[in-house]
Amino acid sequence: MEYNFTDIEKKWQAYWEENKTFKTRDDISNPKKFYALDMFPYPSGSGLHVGHPEGYTASDIVSRYKRMNGYNVLHPMGWDAFGLPAEQYAIQTGTHPSITTLKNCDTFRRQIKSLGLSYDWDREINTTDTDYYQWTQWIFIRLYHTWFDKEQEKGRPIDELPIPDEIKARGSHAVREYTDAKRLAYYDNAQVWWCKHCKIVCANEEVLNDGSHEKCGTREVERKNLKQWMLRIPLYAERLLTGLDTLSEWPESVKDMQRNWIGKSTGAEVDFEVDGLTEKLRVYTTRPDTLFGATYMVIAPEHAMLGDIVTGEQKSHVDAYVKAAAMKSDLDRTELAKEKTGVFTGRYAINPVNAKRIPIWVADYVLMGYGTGAIMAVPAHDTRDFEFARQFNLPVICILEPKTADPEIKQHVLNGTACWTEDGAYINSDGSEGLDINGLNKEQGIKTTTQWLVGKGLGKAAVNYKLRDWLFSRQRYWGEPFPVKHYEDGSIAVVPDHELPVTLPELEAFKPGDDGESPLANASDWLYGTDDKGKFRRETNTMPQWAGSCWYYLRYIDPRNPEAPFDKAKENYWMPVDLYIGGAEHAVLHLLYSRFWHKVLYDLGIVSTDEPYKKLFNQGMILAFAYETETGSKVPSDEVEEKDGKFFHTNTGAELNQIVAKMSKSLKNVVNPDDVTTNYGADSLRLYEMFMGPLDATKPWVDTGVKGVYNFLCRVYRFFADPQNIGSEPDDAEMMKLLHQSIRKIGSDIEGLKFNTAISQLMIVTNLAMKKGKVQKETAQVFTKLLSPFAPHLAEELWQLYGAGTTIAYEPWPEVDEQYLQEDSFEYPVSFNGKMRFKLPMPIAATKEEVEKAALTHEKALKWIEGHEVRKIIVVPNKIVNIVVA
RNA sequence: GCCCGGAUGGCGGAAUCGGUAGACGCGCUGGACUUAAAAUCCAGUUGACAGUAAUGUCAGUGCGGGUUCAAGUCCCGCUCCGGGUACCA
Known part of the structure; x- marks a missing residue:
């Protein structure tokens, strides 16, 4: 009866794939829909790290739970695959970024599939696919053709822009200039951050406080003036701000950060x-x-x-x-x-x-x-x-007498030797021009x-507002080309929709030009052309990585649509995203940019909701233990040995302090999910990541913790897969009560994303079942269903052992039967002056007076009452008794 | 500096509304099984003190105050750690 997780997990992953178990149907007739979205990853060359499965498992558990509750669930995955590393790699090795990207996506897909996540892989998308980015370009064109009407507080098509007569009078050039100045996307000289090392323009936010470039870490960042595409996001500042108030299921911290960023x-x-x-x-x-x-x-x-x-x-x-x-x-x-x-x-x-x-x-x-x-x-x-x-x-002239009790501070401020920015009462505030506010307060x-x-x-x-125009172009090859032509007369035009996509040309040299122009300038066949407006040169800038991720949640809705970014009816059905899980590092930029695009699309009638993400959740970072000497220098984990709970350097023998730090190659404390899957199985990895602590907490990886949940799964298998333990005799009241309590608790814990306590409840059920030695089949089946969102492979295996011929994924979630939860007595904790002294079982229906009397006459109460005066007795029915003695 | 978040046993962490602090897991200790070990199962495990023992007493949720019959939870004032932001007038 050994728990052979390797065979079990292989078997069920193959089953799910063959049977397309998690294929999502656009069953618009089912009003219960649930869109569970993960922030899609950038497929880096180093593969998945343990941080990825954390959020993915969480959304997967909710998805599986919702399916069992009759919801039509959309749970997709894809790749945010444009970006610098692939291009850097191309410069170094000559390997085309598309090849690197493909390879990395394959690795990520294989790793993610090995975790048993219930994605509909038929909806996989990749931002670097022409089929995808042509719609990114399509949206850019919409931005270009939109102006913001301040009166209506919404974006409108540019051909509805009223042109003042005096502009009209000055001719078509003036009209064009006026119009261009109103577009949400515009092309202009901009002072930009230029990284000499990467030869790239960086966004403000990519330049860190210490002056280094976030991507390469060097400090070779300087100012440069270049022609750039910009987006007028500040026009939406107010909408983005007030929209936050409607997002009741977003973390307050994220909303605060966005408010600060907008900076009204x-x-x-x-x-x-x-x-x-x-x-x-x-x-x-x-x-x-x-x-x-x-x-x-x-x-x-x-x-x-x-x-x-x-x-x-x-x-x-x-x-x-x-x-x-x-x-x-x-x-x-x-x-x-x-x-x-x-x-x-x-x-x-x-x-x-x-x-x-x-x-x-x-x-x-x-x-x-x-x-x-x-x-x-x-x-x-x-x-x-x-x-x-x-x-x-x-000179410093104090005009506001501080509202403070501190006489010293007050005197300093009045003397002009200290600064006071808080409230107070005005002094010296009347003047020759008729204004007098002396005595008033700040407001x-x-x-x-x-x-x-x-x-x-x-x-x-x-x-x-602090929010500035969004610099929306990069001098890079591996990004979405702008659908833009520059004509010889200096005019600019976006390409008509029917000319989309503007495909990224094949290139062999990826080095950017020294003058700041993108490598696309080398693609001479692609670069130049002629159309009815004359000779043109294509825009050589490409879009930043944010572009593809601004709207990917919409493409999942209808990922293979060749006619449109998505079908309207499907969009109307699936939107908004019901649950969006990802890292807090995207609290501001990605989420703000994406909300901005969404609002523009909403104004243009392209999407049906004002906000894209109904509930947002940030999973916490997973850290690892690291070690440092007295002086604070770090020691790689493979040079550390443990003795009696203390840590020593293997070379010097010096005692080390255990600290918690980010996983890093230099500290040799990186945990590879593949290793965990190989040694303990995907179910153990999933379970451990959820059991570590609250989903939003930053928490350290503890190897022995994985073993703990692995042991739990072994116990589950040994007990629940053994026919000798599964009977037909009804279970006793204790078992039934715990089982139904657990149905309730696990359900509400999943809804609240409190997976750690849900798992502990599963452990409690298992412990009791093992203590009983035998449970009836129905109980085992309920337990298996409760387990299935967390450890789906093992649950499928057990489900099959219990005789099912099909997947557990769509079995109805068990219902709570109140009859098992009813109690006829309650054990009162009896406290004296707030300290619990003994327990007193009483019938549930006992009156306050009865409880009071029973408590006071209890033999153990005598000890606390004797020689004291009983001043007061508090009885909270079915909760507590507190006796106050002097 | 400003805005958020956090601090609970040896460790990760539990504790809807203020109502039995320490669920669950790890580790550790003891026991069963075994020639032995591993694995497994059972029991114990906040600390101090007292007792052969069951048990009892006191202390206890970062620190100092407060409210309350009752505080990990609420209020006031700090300390430390983490995240965000930084001349935004």
Whole structure:
């Protein structure tokens, strides 16, 4: 009766494949549908790591559970296969990325199939397939042909864009310029991050805080100006923000991160007169209430008005400063954050609330890309301005008496020697121009001042977002080509739908050009052509890896459709995704980009839901134990030995500390799922990954833990596969009660993605069954069903032993029979002053008074009552008794 | 700095609403089986103290306060760890 997992797992994987057990039918007549989606992987050369099966197993368990509950389940898998590593490999070895990709996908597919996941493999997709990416291009064309109507708060076809008469009057060129400026996708010069090492433009988010490139790790990243495709995602900022409020089944943390990323702020734009100029200087501030405390102004080095503002005697200083700032990357600017820099421009602005002259400075702590690129500085109530004022000895005027109990802090703030950004009551806040907010609090002050500014025509309420235009092109070969032609007259056109796909040409040289152009520039046959508009050159940029993953969940719905990205009726049936599981590293970018595309498609009537993912869940990272010396240097795991629970270096004998760290080759603590499958089986791997702890927790891999669940499966097999243990005698009340409790608990645990406790419940059932020595067949069958989402191979095997001729995958989930759960008595824990002292069995229907009396007269109660006064007795029916004694 | 999340036995972790802290698993200890070992099965396992023992007492969920009949759970103030973000006015 040995548990031969190798044979069992092979047998059932072959069965599922041959019988297409998990093929999904588009059975639109079944209103119960469930779309369970995993974040599809990038098939890297190193194969699957143990982090992948974690999320996949979780969604698989839910999928299997839903099938058994009568749901039509869509559970697909595919490959996010465009990307840098395959191209790097091609540059090094000459192997075409498509070959590498194919090979890696084969490895991933083999590994994933060996885990017994219930995917419908007929729906497998690959972002690098022409059949797939032609629809990525198709969506890009839709973005290009869409503008955002701010009044209706939605994207609309570009041919519905109203053109103002004065633009029309200026001719077709002006109309074209006007239109292009409204498109969601546009082509323009952009300052971009350029990695000299990879010869690639990187997105902002690919450049890490320390100035290194996320992909290659080098610090050879610099600024460069290049023609780029950009997407106007900020137009959807408000929709993306308010949409989050509707996503009640998303983790709050992810929503918070997206909110921070979008970075909405409300405030006011205020126009300042500039001494000696007619043009006004407009600033954005969230604190118009602090105008009385504005002691200077700052404009960004790139500000358009700087040339007019700077005066003769300051020109050389300012020019030098601007030049130096231009040389600096954003990174250098932030690296020097501690030391603020800036130069006086020589000119003054007039504060609109009190007509005071205040100096205008130029400093790079003000960014051109946000707000108006100019600020009014209120050092008393803004920490950055305070630092700057200290640096350059500018006046600090406190205009808000802090609401604090600390007299020392208060005095510092009033003296201008400390900064206060919280609430308080205004002082010194009345001026020659008629505004007086003295005594008000912050909220009232902001409101009153804004109203005053609006009334005087000096300003208006304004909203800003941190979210910037999305740089949407890469100078790379292995990505989706843009469906774009550049004509000799400099005009641009997207290709008509019937010319799709624009296929990626075969290439032999993959090296990017030094000047930043993509290797596609070498594909001369592909590059040039002529159509009815004349000679053209194709766009050589390709799309970033985000593109394919922005909409893949839609293609799974109808993956082989040659006519459209998907069939509308099918989309209407399957969307939204009911459960989306993946890593927290995609909390912002992938999910925000994908939501953005989805909203555009929704506005255009292409999809039926405003949001794509109903429930989102981030599985936690799986870490591993690692070892370090006293001084903190890491020791590879194969140089560590354990003695009596302590760890020692095999070479030096020094005692080491066990820590938890990311798996890495250098630490030699990488766990390969293939090894686990070979040694313990896929069911053990699945079970262990789910048993380790809560799905969303970061947790370390413990080898002996795998053995633990493996032992459990051995016990299950030894007991439940042995006909001697399976009888026809009815089981006793204890067994039946536990069984039905377990049906309830495991069901609700699966719904709540709490697989660790569900598995422990399966263990409890097994333990009791073994203790009883024998169970009736019906009980064994129920147990097998409960086990089947978690360890499907073993469950199928048992199911067959019990005489079924078919798969367990669509057997109905067992129902809870309340009759077995009913209790006639409850064992009260009796506490004295909150400490449990003894147990008191009472009938379930006993009244409070009866319980109270029984508790007080219990022989064990005497000991606690004697010599004390009983002050109070709390009886919570069928829960607890607490007796308070003095 | 700011925004999130976390801290429970030797270890991974349980504990819907505030109501018996430590489920389940690992490890360890003892026992059965065995010539022996492995495997398996059974029992014990938060710590301290007392007792031959069943058992009992006290302490106990990162630290310090508080609310409550009752706090791992709620409130206030910290410490440490993890994630995100960083001159966004």
